[in-house]
Amino acid sequence: MPPVTSAPSSRLRPYRMPAFILSVVLLICVGVAMVLSIRSFTRSTDLVEHSYQVINTAEAIRSSARSTESDARGYRLSGRDQLLAEYLATFPATRKATSQLVVITRDDPAQQTRALEVETLVEKRLAELQRLIDIQRDQGIAEAQREGLDSPGFGQMQQINLLIDTVLTQEHHLLRERRQTMATLAAVTIAGVVAGILLPLVLLGLLLGGLTRENRRSLKLEREARSTMRELAISLEQRSRLSEQRRVLGAYAGILQSCENLNEALNVTAEVIAQMLPTAGGRCYVLRSSLNQVEALSRFGTETVPSDSVWAPSACWGLRRGQPHRSGHGPGNVYCSHLHIEDLGENGWTLCVPLMAQGVSLGLLHVNGATGGSSEDVQVVEAIAEQLSLAMINLQLRESLRVQSLRDPLTGLYNRRYLEENTQRELQRCQRRGLPLSVIMLDIDHFKRFNDEHGHAAGDALLTAIAQTLQTHTRDEDIVCRYGGEEFTVVMPEASSEDAQRRAEEIRSAIATTTVVHLRKTLGPNTASLGVATYPFDGSTPAELIGSADTALYRAKAEGRNRFVVHQLARA
Structure with missing residues (x-):
């Protein structure tokens, strides 16, 4: 076959x-x-x-x-x-x-x-x-x-x-x-x-x-392609996340420019950080004007590592070095003393970013979390801190210009607009703490006759001298304003009626010995009448307190001038 x-x-x-x-x-x-x-x-x-x-x-x-x-x-x-x-x-x-x-x-x-x-x-x-x-x-x-x-x-x-x-x-x-x-x-x-x-x-x-x-x-x-696709998907996800972060940061920068005060800017910052780093928490700190304390004004998220509310600048390595300071679990980490690291987990991390603008320290942005803390997260926090620093310095400049606009040009005292804006704030603060607040209304006796006899220039000199006397006999925390014409107002936070009466008598006595030199002539002394009102007895709003003090002032004038009258006695 x-x-x-x-x-x-x-x-x-x-x-x-x-x-x-x-x-x-x-x-x-x-x-x-x-x-x-x-x-x-x-x-x-x-x-x-x-x-x-x-x-x-x-x-x-x-x-x-x-x-x-x-x-x-x-x-x-x-x-x-x-x-x-x-x-x-x-x-x-x-x-x-x-x-x-x-x-x-x-x-x-x-x-x-x-x-x-x-x-x-x-x-x-x-x-x-x-x-x-x-x-x-x-x-x-x-x-x-x-x-x-x-x-x-x-x-x-x-x-x-x-x-x-x-x-x-x-x-x-x-x-x-x-x-x-x-x-x-x-x-x-x-x-x-x-x-x-x-x-x-x-x-x-x-x-x-x-x-x-x-x-x-x-x-x-095919196996290699699948691996490449997975890597590509991860890369695209990272790119999408970075793109969203840039969008949020851009919108955040625009919103910061529209903030009217520091608290509003800090609240916006807290919301943005919570949105971009949902697993992180922390606080926004502001350096007080005395430069000896840092105070937390806003919080965000859930803090994994608690931080003190008030502490000295030397307690933070970030503020000491003037650059971001990151620390995590394990050896070789240096922790800031304002942190309570006993709650730091195995993957926990903390980041302190100083808020600085134009070489001036403004505060600190502290962020921490149980997970995360990658270089991307650090870059996000640093970008937010940079935008916040610029906004803070701009707000400070804006506030400085606003305060300048609230001064009386003749006496250098605050004007009535400043009085109306700040009395409400001080009164709310005293209400929260259960403390008193007193108001003194002062009017120069026979000021019109003084003007008619010596001229308006002499009257201006007298107003300036009395303004200096008021500044000398009041505390730094008191609000001394020119209310209008020859009337002055002193707002005394945390001062009782007795404290205000003592202060009113000191002011009255000082004015009674105040003289001015005008055209080589010594004029005065002059006298003043004062009215005293105290929260909560004489009113619960700035308008009520000023009205009560004004009523007492007119009672003092009616009783013969050169004296002070307490509104409670005036009512009696």
Whole structure:
């Protein structure tokens, strides 16, 4: 019996190598064609994206220019500082957009020429707007409005809009052409890919014997691909988290600029940290003006490692070194003495970030947690601390300017506005602590006659001298104000009626011996009448207390002047 042979296998064996070589050649050709097609397609895609970028930039110029024009006009008409701030914010954005349009149209000389014209017109218009703003600052709103009537603003904006419309029209035309080119390239690429795949598949069907090995290799590649996909997913998640953090930080920076006081800024900071680091907790500390104590003004989250509410700056390594100080579980860690580290877990961590701006220490941001504490978390806290420091120094400057506006220019004492704002605060503080608060109303006796006899300059000198006497005979924590005309008010937190009566008598006696020198003449002494009222007996609101003290003052005048009367006695 003849041996059994595999005829088909024998017939196909001589063609395996040529078929393999031909398949490889076809695949190489297809690969080269695909690479070339993909490069062309990528180039077309880049051109389309470039057209969209030009269109978006041109629209941004139009929108930003209109916003700048609107904000400047609104400020010129109303004089509102908020509109000026919005104008100053959109002013550089308009310039940046025009410069970007010039840069991205370098590939098209005609478009770049138009972009340069747009930039020139925008610069002219911005210069005109800035000129009107400067006029309003220097000469007043009326002069700015008059100059605005003669400003060529409408014509300039019309020219800018026409040029931008021309740029958009041309770019839309290029966009249609590029889209058509993309569609053609896509069709050619698909046809080439389909044809190039079908032919090698027919030939590779003859090489089934080698697929087993290729399958094993494919399984290995699949496992590697899965591992890569997992790593990619982790990377995308981190990128998404970082993007969200940047968005939240950007919004946080904007909100901080709108905060009216420090407590509001600290509360916003606490909410942002709780949102970005939900597993962390901590406190925002502020350095007192005496620079000898740090006090917690807000808390956030759940503190894993408790921290004292008030402590000396030397208790924190972050404040000592002027840079963030991180510590965790294990040897080699140096802990701040204001922390209670006995509650620190195995994965616990703490971070102290000094709040500093312009070389001045303002406070501390302390964050801790049972888990986390990665470098990303530290960077987030440092970014928040940087924004908070700038906001705090701005708020301090704003408060300093506000206090300056609350001084009486003649006597240097606080004015009535300051009295109304701060008496309420001091009264609420005393109410919370169950402490008294006294008010003294003072009026100079026969001041009108003094003015008529010696002149208003002498009267001003007398008011200034009495203001100095009041400052000499009151405490630092007392609020001494010029209430109006020849009337003065002294608010004495935590002072009982007896304390206020003693102080009123001291002030009355001191004024009775006060003289002024005017035009080489010694004038005075003069006398004063005083009325005393005390919380809670004579009122529970600032208006009631001041009214009670005023009633007692008029009783003192009615009884002969140069004396003080307590409101409780006046009522009796």
